[in-house]
Amino acid sequence: MPTTLARCFALPLALVGLFATVDAAAAAKRDGAPLGFKSRYVPGKKALPRGPLVKLGFAASRSDHMTAEQYGDLSLAVRAILKRYPADKNYFIGTGRDPAPLIAALELLGGRKMAMSFPASNIVYNNAGTITPELIGQYFKRLIPNAKLREEILKGDRKLVLLDQTHSGKTPNSLEPFIQQYLDQIGSKAKIVKLAVAPPGSSVQPGVARISTQRFPDVGGYMYAPYEGVVSEFPRHVLGNDPITALKPRGAYVRFKAAMLERMKRDKALHRFLRDEGGPAFAGI
Secondary structure (H helix, E strand, O other): OHHHHHHHHHHHHHHHHHHHHHHHHHHHHHOOOOOOOOOOOOOOOOOOOOOOOEEEOOHHHOEEEOOHHHHHHHHHHHHHHHHHOOOOOEEEEEEOOOOHHHHHHHHHHHHHHOEEEEOOOOOOOOOHHHOOHHHHHHHHHHHOOOHHHHHHHHOOOOEEEEEEEOOOOHHHHHHHHHHHHHHHHOOOOOOEEEEEEEOOOOOOOOOOEEEEOOOOHHHHHOOOOOOOOOOOOOOOOOOOOOOHHHOOOOHHHHHHHHHHHHHHOOOHHHHHHHHHHOOHHHOOO
C-alpha cells in the first residue's frame, strides 16, 4: 500500500516542476522579458583535455588559451555576473577590449540579444567634441544592424550594464555620458549601470559597481597578456578618430569563442546555474 501511494504522488510532484517551468516562461513572455537564451551544455560529450584548446597571438609568441583552469574561472565569473544582473532585466555592453572573454561567453548564451562589445580605446582621454550622439548612434547601428532588436535593447525595459575588466572603472565611467546623451536624444528611458569586474584591492571609482575576481583570479588578468589585444572581438579602435568602417571582427576572437563553446558544451555546473538561478530568461532550458 505505501508503495502504491508513493507512485500515486510521484507523477503530480514531477508535474509541479514542469508546470512551474512553463509558468515562468509564460510570465516572462507576458512581461516582455527577452526569451531565447539557452544553456550550451550537451550531455554525454566526450571529456576534453585539461590543456589549451587553441593557441593565439603573434606568430613568434603564440599563447595558450582555453585550458580547463582558464575556462573554469570564466564560468564562475559569468555565474557571478548573471546572479547579480539577471539577463531578463539587464543587457551587457563590454566597454573596450579587456572584457572580451566575458562578453564572448554571454554571447554564446544569448547572442547579440544578450551582449555586445563597444569600442572604447582611449575613451578616458578622448576629446568630447569628437564624440557626438549621432556618432554613438552610428556605432550602435553597425554593431546591432537589426533595427527591431536595436530598439528592443536601447529603448526596452532592461538596464544597460557597461561592463569592464578593470582596476578602476574609468572606461565605463568615461563612456557612460556619451551613451546617455544618445539615449536622451532617441527618447529612451533605459537606465545605465556601470560594472567593474576587478581584482581584490582595486580602487574602483565612485558610481561603478564591482564584482571581485577573488574566486576566479584568471579573469582579473584579462587586461594583460596573454589576453590583451589577442582575444578581443575588434582591434584597438578610438571613437571619433578611427573610421567606423575599420571596426571589423578579428579571426582570433572567432577561434577563441569556438574553443570556449567546446568547454561550455561540457559545463554542467553552468547549465545547472542557468536552469535553477538564471531566471525567466532561461526558463525551460
